[in-house]
Amino acid sequence: MSALLIKLPLPPEQLPPEPLSPEPLSPEAGA
16 A cells, blocks of 8 residues: 555655546547
8 A cells, every 4th residue: 555655745746647647648648
């Protein structure tokens, strides 16, 4: 469980493309 908490504070570059992100981190998010 702690692993999930550690991944939250990571930069958006390492995190998966979330719909909340204003900028398309990945081509999938843009499409």
